Amino acid sequence: MNIFTKLFFTATMxxxxxxxxxxxxxxxxxxxxxxxxxxSFDGIWKISNDGTTSNYRISGGKLTNYSNxxxxxxxxxxxxxPSKSSVDLYDLPNKIATNAQLGQLEGNGTSFNNVIVTFxxxxxxxLSQGDYTPILLLKERETGNVLNYKILxxxxxxxxxxxxxxxxxxNVELPQMTENNTLAxxxxxxxxxxxxxxxxxxxxxxxxxxxxxKLAGVWKLEIDFSTLMVxxxxxxxxxxxxxxxxxxxxxxxxxxxxxxxxDAKEIDGFELLNFDVPSVFGNTKKENLSFTSNITKLVPSxxxxxxxxxxxxxxxxxxxxxxxxxxxxxxxxx
Numbered sequence: 001m002n003i004f005t006k007l008f009f010t011a012t013m014x015x016x017x018x019x020x021x022x023x024x025x026x027x028x029x030x031x032x033x034x035x036x037x038x039x040s041f042d043g044i045w046k047i048s049n050d051g052t053t054s055n056y057r058i059s060g061g062k063l064t065n066y067s068n069x070x071x072x073x074x075x076x077x078x079x080x081x082p083s084k085s086s087v088d089l090y091d092l093p094n095k096i097a098t099n100a101q102l103g104q105l106e107g108n109g110t111s112f113n114n115v116i117v118t119f120x121x122x123x124x125x126x127l128s129q130g131d132y133t134p135i136l137l138l139k140e141r142e143t144g145n146v147l148n149y150k151i152l153x154x155x156x157x158x159x160x161x162x163x164x165x166x167x168x169x170x171n172v173e174l175p176q177m178t179e180n181n182t183l184a185x186x187x188x189x190x191x192x193x194x195x196x197x198x199x200x201x202x203x204x205x206x207x208x209x210x211x212x213x214k215l216a217g218v219w220k221l222e223i224d225f226s227t228l229m230v231x232x233x234x235x236x237x238x239x240x241x242x243x244x245x246x247x248x249x250x251x252x253x254x255x256x257x258x259x260x261x262x263d264a265k266e267i268d269g270f271e272l273l274n275f276d277v278p279s280v281f282g283n284t285k286k287e288n289l290s291f292t293s294n295i296t297k298l299v300p301s302x303x304x305x306x307x308x309x310x311x312x313x314x315x316x317x318x319x320x321x322x323x324x325x326x327x328x329x330x331x332x333x334x
Contacts, residue, residue: 026133026151027086038067041150044224060115065105066235073141076100080132096123132156153224206324207265212243213322215310221327233290241280249313250277256304261326270299303330
């Protein structure tokens with residue numbers, strides 16, 4: 001199931017209440033070098049209840065095995081970690097009983113789709129009052145090894161024996177829309193780049209991309225509209241500099257194109273947001289990259305191909321496209 005189909009992102013989101021930002025800082029220590037190389041939590045993972053508040057579930061897009069071999073028996077452990085804390089991956093607090101037995105998974109991109117993890121309200125009501133961030137660990141039954149982890153964007157609050165998912169704060173204004181159809185809190189967006197790749201419709205020339213500086217490996221895009229967060233990461237993903245000189249400043253754009261980029265000389269569409277990327281030294285690459293930020297631009301309703309665009313700042317201060325990468329099939333934005 002793709003994560004963009006039937007997304008309801010409209011001006012009605014500008015109201016007098018909103019969900020508190022969920023990316024509370026969780027610092028995980030003691031990470032092995034094998035984490036996040038072969039197994040991936042793809043799509044959106046979020047918590048909901050069954051309507052009675054006695055049982056809860058985590059629904060996940062899919063778990064993917066990118067290695068070239070079948071896994072051992074896989075399962076998931078669930079922990080409720082106090083928000084804004086630093087924890088050891090192998091000593092996470094507040095383990096919650098679940099039914100998350102998955103089994104073996106073939107390799108080469110095979111996935112468990114629509115993963116469901118259930119747990120009882122009574123198991124988390126015993127915790128102290130406060131805010132918690134759920135963390136899932138993917139493990140092997142035979143070895144006990146931790147293969148990967150997922151920090152959920154939901155925040156769970158315990159107040160007076162009540163369980164609140166993404167506690168709502170009333171009477172707080174969202175950033176308002178400007179005349180350029182852009183939310184007003186563009187605090188990390190380069191103004192020069194925004195002048196070039198405006199939030200209104202634009203045309204990108206891509207004919208000469210992917211030659212000397214390029215995106216490589218498996219890249220993924222995840223958009224969570226419950227938190228207005230965008231994550232770009234991947235498996236063994238990298239930015240490669242095939243020249244002998246270091247690059248200038250780089251930007252990575254999430255771009256929604258009206259055309260499939262295959263064999264296209266130019267595309268038109270809309271930039272959703274962009275990320276700063278450090279310079280890459282000559283004949284080297286930056287690997288295992290991950291970017292997270294808030295949605296800052298409203299894309300008009302329509303059908304789009306999601307594309308990553310890597311741009312480099314030239315000598316006169318303009319950004320020039322260096323690489324493009326398609327992120328899959330056409331999606332509906334409405």
